[in-house]
Amino acid sequence: MRTAARGWFVVATLLLALVPLAGLPAFYESFLYLIFYWIVLATSWNILSGYSGYFSFGHGAFFGVGMYTTAVLSGKFDVPFLWTLPVAALLAALFGLGIGAVVFRVRSMRGELFALLTLAVTFVLATIVLNTPIDGGPGVYLSAVPLPKLAESPSSTFYLLALALTMICLWVAYEIYHSRLGTGLFAIHDDEDVAEVLGVPTFRYKLAAFGVSCAFAGVAGAIHALFVSYVTVGETFAIAVPLNVVLMSVLGGSRHWLGPAIGATVVTALLYAFTAGDYAVAGRALVGLILILVILFMPEGILGQILKRLKQRSRAAGAAAAARVPAAAVANGTINVAAPAAPGVAPIAAAPAPKGGVLLRVRGVEKTFFGLQALADVDMEVREGEILGLVGPNGSGKSTMINVVSGHYRATRGQILFRGRELVGLPAHRVAREGIARTYQIPRPFAHLTVLDNVALTAMFGRQTLRRAEAEREARRWLEFTGLAAKHDALPDELNLHQRKFLEFARTLAARPGLLFLDEVLSGLTPPEIDAAMRLIRSIRDQGTSIVFVEHVMRAVMELTDRVVVLSYGRVIAEGNPAEVMRRPEVVTAYLGKPHVAADRAHV
Amino acid sequence: MTVPSFNLLAQSVLSGIFIGALYGLLGLGLSLSWGMLRQINLAHFALAFLGAYLTYQLGASFHMDPMLTLALIVPSFFALGVAMQWVFARFAISAFNSMLVTFGVTVIIESLIQWIWTADYRKLESDYAVMKFKIGPLFVPVPELFTLLVAIALSLATWAALRYTDLGRAMRAAAEDAPIAAAFGVNERGLALLLSGLSAAFAGIAGMCLALSFTLAPSQIYAWVGVVFAAVMIGGLGNPLGPLVAGIFIGVSEAVTMALTAPAWAPLVSFSLLILVLLLRPEKL
Numbered sequence: 001m002r003t004a005a006r007g008w009f010v011v012a013t014l015l016l017a018l019v020p021l022a023g024l025p026a027f028y029e030s031f032l033y034l035i036f037y038w039i040v041l042a043t044s045w046n047i048l049s050g051y052s053g054y055f056s057f058g059h060g061a062f063f064g065v066g067m068y069t070t071a072v073l074s075g076k077f078d079v080p081f082l083w084t085l086p087v088a089a090l091l092a093a094l095f096g097l098g099i100g101a102v103v104f105r106v107r108s109m110r111g112e113l114f115a116l117l118t119l120a121v122t123f124v125l126a127t128i129v130l131n132t133p134i135d136g137g138p139g140v141y142l143s144a145v146p147l148p149k150l151a152e153s154p155s156s157t158f159y160l161l162a163l164a165l166t167m168i169c170l171w172v173a174y175e176i177y178h179s180r181l182g183t184g185l186f187a188i189h190d191d192e193d194v195a196e197v198l199g200v201p202t203f204r205y206k207l208a209a210f211g212v213s214c215a216f217a218g219v220a221g222a223i224h225a226l227f228v229s230y231v232t233v234g235e236t237f238a239i240a241v242p243l244n245v246v247l248m249s250v251l252g253g254s255r256h257w258l259g260p261a262i263g264a265t266v267v268t269a270l271l272y273a274f275t276a277g278d279y280a281v282a283g284r285a286l287v288g289l290i291l292i293l294v295i296l297f298m299p300e301g302i303l304g305q306i307l308k309r310l311k312q313r314s315r316a317a318g319a320a321a322a323a324r325v326p327a328a329a330v331a332n333g334t335i336n337v338a339a340p341a342a343p344g345v346a347p348i349a350a351a352p353a354p355k356g357g358v359l360l361r362v363r364g365v366e367k368t369f370f371g372l373q374a375l376a377d378v379d380m381e382v383r384e385g386e387i388l389g390l391v392g393p394n395g396s397g398k399s400t401m402i403n404v405v406s407g408h409y410r411a412t413r414g415q416i417l418f419r420g421r422e423l424v425g426l427p428a429h430r431v432a433r434e435g436i437a438r439t440y441q442i443p444r445p446f447a448h449l450t451v452l453d454n455v456a457l458t459a460m461f462g463r464q465t466l467r468r469a470e471a472e473r474e475a476r477r478w479l480e481f482t483g484l485a486a487k488h489d490a491l492p493d494e495l496n497l498h499q500r501k502f503l504e505f506a507r508t509l510a511a512r513p514g515l516l517f518l519d520e521v522l523s524g525l526t527p528p529e530i531d532a533a534m535r536l537i538r539s540i541r542d543q544g545t546s547i548v549f550v551e552h553v554m555r556a557v558m559e560l561t562d563r564v565v566v567l568s569y570g571r572v573i574a575e576g577n578p579a580e581v582m583r584r585p586e587v588v589t590a591y592l593g594k595p596h597v598a599a600d601r602a603h604v
Numbered sequence: 605m606t607v608p609s610f611n612l613l614a615q616s617v618l619s620g621i622f623i624g625a626l627y628g629l630l631g632l633g634l635s636l637s638w639g640m641l642r643q644i645n646l647a648h649f650a651l652a653f654l655g656a657y658l659t660y661q662l663g664a665s666f667h668m669d670p671m672l673t674l675a676l677i678v679p680s681f682f683a684l685g686v687a688m689q690w691v692f693a694r695f696a697i698s699a700f701n702s703m704l705v706t707f708g709v710t711v712i713i714e715s716l717i718q719w720i721w722t723a724d725y726r727k728l729e730s731d732y733a734v735m736k737f738k739i740g741p742l743f744v745p746v747p748e749l750f751t752l753l754v755a756i757a758l759s760l761a762t763w764a765a766l767r768y769t770d771l772g773r774a775m776r777a778a779a780e781d782a783p784i785a786a787a788f789g790v791n792e793r794g795l796a797l798l799l800s801g802l803s804a805a806f807a808g809i810a811g812m813c814l815a816l817s818f819t820l821a822p823s824q825i826y827a828w829v830g831v832v833f834a835a836v837m838i839g840g841l842g843n844p845l846g847p848l849v850a851g852i853f854i855g856v857s858e859a860v861t862m863a864l865t866a867p868a869w870a871p872l873v874s875f876s877l878l879i880l881v882l883l884l885r886p887e888k889l
Contacts, residue, residue, distance in 0.1 A: 121875075123871050127869060127870075127871045127872045131868050137868070238826075250704060282719075284715045288707075288709065288710070288712040295701050296695045
C-alpha cells in the first residue's frame with residue numbers, strides 16, 4: 001500500500017511540475033505558490049502539534065528564523081539563494097530543538113501552556129531581531145538577490161521551488177504518520193504518561209517531531225523571503241502566521257497527514273477569492289465564522305469528518321456480514337466469542353526461566369514526595385513464574401511501588417534489580433523495554449486509537465519492538481486471547497468496563513513482558529467477570545510471565561497468589577504464604593485497626 | 605548606556621504604573637474566565653476594542669461623556685458575554701477549543717470594526733484627554749489616573765465579592781469542582797453565565813479606558829494579547845488581584861527598560877517573564 005502511495009506521489013509531482021509549461025499568467029502561478037506555501041507551513045506545524053497534541057503558537061518564530069537566515073545571508077552577505085535553504089532548515093531546527101530540550105523536560109507543560117510559551121518565544125525572538133543588526137528596524141530588502149533560473153519566469157521558479165518543498169513535506173508527513181515515530185506521537189497525544197510506561201521514548205520523539213516541523217517551516221520562510229523580497233519584523237512575526245496555520249490544520253483535520261493541506265488550500269483559496277473581489281474584510285470575517293462553525297459542529301475537521309463517515313459505512317457493511325455467520329459456528333467453538341483461554345498461543349515470555357529464581361529484587365527502596373514518605377526501606381523480591389500478591393490498606397504504597405518499579409517515579413533511595421540489571425534511574429520506556437509491564441486500576445486506553453492499535457502499540461514499543469504489520473498480527477493474537485477480537489475496530493469509548501480492563505490486559509501482554517504488575521484489575525467487576533479475569537491471570541502465568549497482583553478482592557488473592565507481601569504506611573510488615581500471613585495479628589490490625597473492644601475491656 | 609536623570613526615571617515608573625493598570629484591567633476578565641470557567645478568551649481583546657470604538661463613536665456623534673457611555677456598554681456587553689457562555693456550555697467546548705472559537709470571534713469583530721470605522725487610526729476627542737496636573741516635578745495625566753483608579757476599584761471589588769459573599773463562595777466552589785458544587789445545590793450553569801457576562805462587561809470598561817488614552821486601529825487588537833496574557837499568568841489564574849499587581853510590575857519593568865535602553869526592547873521583559881513563569885511553575889496555572 002505504501003509503495004502505491006509512493007507511486008502516486010511521484011506521478012502527482014511530475015504532473016504538477018508540468019504546469020509552468022502551460023504558460024499560465026504569472027498571477028495564477030503566484031496563487032498556486034501561496035497555496036503551496038501555506039500547505040508546507042500547516043503540514044509542518046501538524047507534524048508536531050497535530051500528531052503529538054503539543055499545539056504550538058510559535059510557528060511564526062521558526063518560519064521567521066528561516067526568513068531572516070536567507071535575508072541576512074543573501075541580502076547582506078551575497079550568499080547564493082539556494083545555499084541558504086539548507087542553512088535555514090538547520091538553524092530553524094536547532095532553534096526548535098533548543099526550545100524543546102528545555103520545555104519538554106517540564107512535566108505538566110501541556111496544551112494551552114505550551115501554546116502560550118511558544119507564542120512568547122516568538123515575541124522575544126522578534127524583539128531581538130528588531131534590535132540587533134540582524135534587522136535593526138528598517139527591514140531587509142532582497143530585490144537585488146539573484147533568483148536561480150529554474151524556469152522561464154520568476155513566478156514559475158517560485159512555483160517549482162514551492163512545489164518541490166510541498167511534495168517533500170507531505171511525503172515526510174505521510175511517512176511519519178505511518179511509522180513508529182507517528183504511532184508513538186499519537187499515543188503521546190492521548191496519554192503521554194501511559195505512552196512512556198508502555199515503552200515510547202516520549203522525550204526523544206517529541207524532540208524529533210519538533211525538529212522536523214521547524215526545519216520545514218524554516219525552508220518555507222527562506223523561500224518566502226525572496227518571494228516577498230522585503231522582510232520586516234512586523235510582518236514576519238505577526239500573530240497571523242501561527243493563527244492561520246492552526247486554523248488551516250484544525251479545519252482540514254489535524255489527526256491526518258493530509259488534513260492540513262486540505263485546510264490550507266480551502267482557506268487560501270477563500271481569502272484570495274475575496275481579496276480579488278475587493279471584499280477582503282468580508283473574507284476575513286467569513287474565515288472566522290468558518291473556524292467557529294467547524295470547531296462547534298465538526299471538531300475533527302473536514303477530512304476527519306469524511307474519514308469517520310466512510311468508516312461508519314464500512315463498519316455497518318461489516319456488521320451486516322458478521323450477522324450472517326451461522327450461529328452453529330459460535331456454538332461449537334469454531335468462533336471464539338469471549339472465552340479467555342486460547343489454545344495454541346505462543347508462550348508470553350520469550351525464555352521462561354526455571355521456577356524459583358529471583359526475577360526482581362527490591363532493596364531498601366524509599367520514595368518521598370515533598371517530605372511525605374510513601375515508601376520506606378522496602379525489601380521484596382519476585383520469583384520467576386510466581387504470582388505475588390501485593391496487598392495492604394489504601395494509601396499503604398502499593399501503587400507508588402508500581403510507579404517506582406515501572407520508572408514513572410524515581411526512587412529516592414535504594415536498588416531495584418530486574419534480572420540483575422539496575423532499574424533505578426532508567427526512564428520508564430527503558431524499563432518497559434527490559435520486559436516490565438503494568439495495567440492501570442482505572443483503564444487508560446489511548447482514546448483516539450482503535451482497540452487493535454492500542455494493543456499493537458505495545459508490541460511495537462514494549463520488549464518486542466516489532467514492525468507495524470507484525471505488531472498488528474501480534475495484537476490480534478492477544479485480542480483473541482482476551483476475547484476482544486470482535487471489537488478490534490472499536491474505539492475504547494465503545495467498550496464496557498469489563499472489556500476495557502481486558503483491553504488493559506491485552507495491551508500489556510502484547511509486549512510479552514517477563515514481569516507484569518496488575519493494579520486492582522478486579523475492582524468494579526461482577527462475580528462472573530471476576531472468575532473470567534482470574535482464569536485469564538492464571539493462563540498468563542502458565543505461559544511464563546511472573547505477576548505482581550495488587551488487589552483488594554481477598555478471595556482472588558487467596559486463590560491466585562503463591563506468596564503475599566503486605567505493605568502498611570510504606571513499609572513491608574509481613575511476607576509469606578497467603579493463608580498464613582493474612583491471619584497474622586499485625587496484618588489484621590493494619591487492615592481493620594486495633595481491636596478497641598478488647599482494649600476497652602482490658603481497662604475495665 | 606547613559607543613566608537618565610532621577611526625574612525622567614520617576615516619570616517612567618509612573619507611566620509604567622499607568623500602562624500596567626490597563627494591562628491589569630484588560631487581564632481581570634481574562635483571568636476570571638480562564639481561572640474559573642477554563643476558557644481562554646482571545647475575544648476579550650476584540651471586545652475591549654469594540655467598547656473603545658463605541659466610546660469613540662458616541663463621543664464623536666453625540667458628544668457623550670466617555671463615563672456615560674458605560675451605561676450603554678456595560679449592560680450590552682454583559683448580554684454578549686452571557687450569550688457566548690451559553691454557546692460554550694451548549695457545545696461543551698474544551699479549554700483549547702475555546703481559544704480557537706474565540707479567535708474566530710476576534711477575527712469577526714475585527715472585520716466588523718474595520719468595515720465600520722476603516723483601518724485608519726481614530727482618536728477620541730474628549731475634555732479629559734488634555735487634563736493633567738503636577739505633583740512635584742511629575743506630570744499626572746488624568747485619563748491614565750482614572751484608568752488606574754478603575755482598575756484598582758474593579759479588582760478589589762471582584763476580590764471582595766468572591767471572598768466574602770455567598771455568591772462568590774459558590775462561584776469558587778463551582779470553579780473548583782463543578783459537578784460536586786452542583787450536587788450541593790450550587791447553580792453552576794447560572795453562575796457561569798453571570799461570570800462570563802461580568803468578564804465581558806469588564807472588557808467593555810477596559811475598552812472605555814483604552815479609548816481615553818490611546819489611538820485606535822483594528823490591527824492594534826493583537827498588540828495587547830501577549831503582554832496581557834503575561835500579566836494574567838504571572839498574577840495567577842482566577843485571582844482578581846493578580847493581573848493588576850503583575851500588570852503594574854510588567855508595566856514598570858517595561859518603562860524602566862525603555863528609559864535605560866531603547867523603547868523597542870520593552871517586549872523582551874514581559875515575554876521573558878512569561879517564559880520563566882511557564883517553565884518554573886506550570887503546575888500552578
